[in-house]
Amino acid sequence: MKKQKNKLAGLQKRKAISGYLFISPFIIGFLVFMVKPLAQSLYMSFCEVLLGPGQFEPVYKGLANYKQAFLVDPDFNSMLLTELGRMFVYSLAIMVFSFFVALILNQEFKGRALVRAIFFLPVILSSGVIIGLEENNSLMSQLADTIEMSTSGVSVTAVLEELLRTANVGIKVFEKVFEVIDNIYDVAIMSGIQIIIFLSGLQTISSSMYEAASIEGCTKWESLWKITFPMVSSLLLVNWVYTIIDFCMRTDNQVIKKISTEMVTKQQYGFASALSWVYFLVVILYVGITSLIISKGVYYYD
Amino acid sequence: MTKTKVKSADNFWERNRKSEGYLLKRTMLNWGISICRFILLFGMCFLILQPILNKISVSFMTESDLYNPIVINIPENFTTGNYQMAATLMKYGEALKNSMIISVTIALLQIAVCTLVGYGFARFEFPLKKFWFACVMMVILVPPQTISNSLHLHFRYFDVFGIFEAVKGQAINLRGSKIPYYLMSAGCMGLKNGLYIYMIRQFFRTIPKDLEEAAYVDGCGTLKTFVRIMLPEGKPILTSCFLFAFVWQWTDGFYSRLFLGNTQLVSTGLSRIVDSLGAFLMKELGVKTTVSVAYSNCILATGTLMIILPLIIIYLFAQRAFVESISSSGIKM
Structure with a gap:
């Protein structure tokens, strides 16, 4: 009995390993091409990015970019709302x-x-x-x-x-x-x-x-x-x-x-990152709230 | 023939009388519904096709026709000059070849990887599965613009654990080459790859477990089961995902501009076509001229037609694969 249980655990383990092998491309890609850039752009959104010839230096500025987005920039708030x-x-x-x-x-x-x-x-x-x-x-x-x-x-x-x-x-x-x-x-x-x-x-x-x-x-x-x-x-x-x-x-x-335009034409990487983070979070919130409301009314047959 | 018709007509009135007018009312109602439906659908189909038809008619007009208020749909002076112009501006031959190669290879790579991942999510139980699947959902949700600038930098100073810096003395610049995009596709982070993973997973989930178990009993290993049993089963969904990947890659501007800026592609060529028209005319005439709005739009319409033509041909042949896949994969939450 005990032996059988062990064997089952072995099979499950083997399956788990092969499962991980199958999804490993995604895990690697996710860590390298998604988590790192995301973290970097989150960090950049709190910085002012100084661009020089062949170099690139973020300088920490706190919430300045976010303040600029909401309080200074004339278009952003209204654009977001529209x-x-x-x-x-x-x-x-x-x-x-x-x-x-x-x-x-x-x-x-x-x-x-x-x-x-x-x-x-x-x-x-x-x-x-x-x-x-x-x-x-x-x-x-x-x-x-x-x-x-x-x-x-x-x-x-x-x-x-x-x-x-x-x-x-x-x-x-x-x-x-x-x-x-x-x-x-x-x-x-x-x-x-x-x-x-x-x-x-x-x-x-x-x-x-x-x-x-x-x-x-x-x-x-x-x-x-x-x-x-x-x-x-x-x-x-x-x-x-x-x-x-x-x-x-x-x-x-x-x-x-x-x-x-902020990113490519004006080269304001920090400000652009802040804008895109705000946008991203707003959209996520929006999707979350509306789908929560809708899912209350959803009827599942089976 | 006529005899039977008469008979059936007789029959109809007789049946109508027997049902006290119900049959007639019913038939009329059905006819009415059909006619309304026809008008509605015709209108909506026209709405969708109209811009394409319009572009076709504009693309054959000469410049004078564009200003002629009498000419609306059928050009007075028929010309194919616009096509030649658009072809030279986009470097159509070369761009077509490049786009073809890149779209096919990228789509193949993306679908191959997404199939592996989708299969892994569908058929195996492993710890943290929910977490990783939530990550897939996040990949679908994150707008690529959010990460584009840091990706840009990432590939500008590309390095794997400092290996290149140790060997060559500096990080290598991968900007403008195609390698980054292939790397990203191999890591499932290309255009809409999360969606493909999701679709493929949904499909593989519907395959009965007995099939897999039978294969295991008969001595197939995990990999052999996947290649010999599951892949042939999944052919329809894989073809259609491939088609989607191909088509979306073909028209994609964002990743192409970010990574493949140096390669002549139809999508980037089209988005630049108005500027290149100005530059071309300036080179030809030697003086700086402003291109008239109508003419540049006409060239734009021609260029658009030229890049969607291959897609339309593919769609005509593979229409079923596009449409059926979505309905058959049973997208449910």
């Missing part, structure tokens, strides 16, 4: 949009594969450098203006907005909603992966559930909220986190842009 606000509004919009599209794509109709392929296309095409270039392409906006003028300026959203403004109800909220609708292109190209994730979730719901519900007299609308929504709610969390991460790392992000 980006966070934008992130919140757009993430919500992306969630709603991708859930809606996934619901549609989950139905049977001709050409479904084609439509799905088109919706996924932006994941491939608008990545990396292309987003940043798209942003300041004034020719395209010129063309859009021309087209809008030639259609004699009929803008449905503008008319609606006008109507609602005169009705004077919840102006702030409506303005946000209209902003999102006007930028529906951005929302559509950012929700490729989210659509696929929701779609995969929808496909795992067994149809017998819907059948049972409809026999019991449940309308489609009710079964959407009582069956579909709870069943994909765990994916809601995944998608939310993914959306935020994706959003805060895009190169057209104002804060990211500011950090890279």
Whole structure:
């Protein structure tokens, strides 16, 4: 009996060792290329970095960089707030949009594969450098203006907005909603992966559930909220986190842009490090708090 | 043929009468839903495709067409000059070759390493597993900009425990060479590598344990089980991760600028294309000229098309691999 136990421990030990061997590239890479630079940049954020020819010397200055970021720099606070606000509004919009599209794509109709392929296309095409270039392409906006003028300026959203403004109800909220609708292109190209994730979730719901519900007299609308929504709610969390991460790392992000100009153009390594640490911590906090709130409402079937 | 049709039509009305109008109502409703769905989807697909179509039409226009208010989509003077221009500015041939080599090798390396790590996380129990997996999550979360400047310095004065300094008298400068990026990829710290580890782990977790145990019973060692049993099982997810790694590496600007600045790549070439246009015209004409906004944007559109063309071709052939992988890997928390 005792011998057997020993043997088991030996097997477990062997497995543990081979497990470590398998993940060793990650451990090495993590220590060398992540922990060390992170620690260094954290240290640099408390320093003023003096650059000389062929040398590089951080001088400890305490919280000066952070003070500069929050108290002196005119843009940073407002930029951070606007980006966070934008992130919140757009993430919500992306969630709603991708859930809606996934619901549609989950139905049977001709050409479904084609439509799905088109919706996924932006994941491939608008990545990396292309987003940043798209942003300041004034020719395209010129063309859009021309087209809008030639259609004699009929803008449905503008008319609606006008109507609602005169009705004077919840102006702030409506303005946000209209902003999102006007930028529906951005929302559509950012929700490729989210659509696929929701779609995969929808496909795992067994149809017998819907059948049972409809026999019991449940309308489609009710079964959407009582069956579909709870069943994909765990994916809601995944998608939310993914959306935020994706959003805060895009190169057209104002804060990211500011950090890279501080770093590359102005060569203020210390200040740039401080900015990026603030940004990083804020995003982590944001992800943590929102996903905690969402995970309260998530329903796990099994 | 017509006879059966008539019959079925008869049948329909008869059935409709029998169901007291319910069938007709039902069919109408279904038709209505289909039409609404079609309009909606058509609109959204158009929305996504429109910029590409627009770029295609602009890329064939001459400069005079760009200012012509009558010309919107179909160019009056058809030209391929923009393509030639963009190709010379980006050094397209060379850049394409370089990008191809780098994207393929980097993607292969990254996926090979991420597969090992993902498999390790999925199938083995070892102490501190949760901690290391939390580290993977952190790698996904840390924006690369946070560490970019210290990485920069790290490779500027690269040294392993002072070995190089002892041998050569000074730390070696690895900036501008490709080695750092390959090293980082080998350590799973490349572009979005945490995500690949996560996806591969999720996939390997779904494989039943019996398969592995059967292999052990039949005398396979750990490594042999991995190579002979698990790798063939994981082929779909590995292909699609490879495709993602390839595509994202292809368009990546951040790491390319940081590490591969000296190599001519399509992504960095594209991001510089407007500046190089100005420089090119200045060299040609001998005087400093400002390039018109419309023309530089037109060249930009052409260049963008040229770099996404290979991606579109890949996507056309491997569309299933891209889309299926995400849905089949069953991403769940």
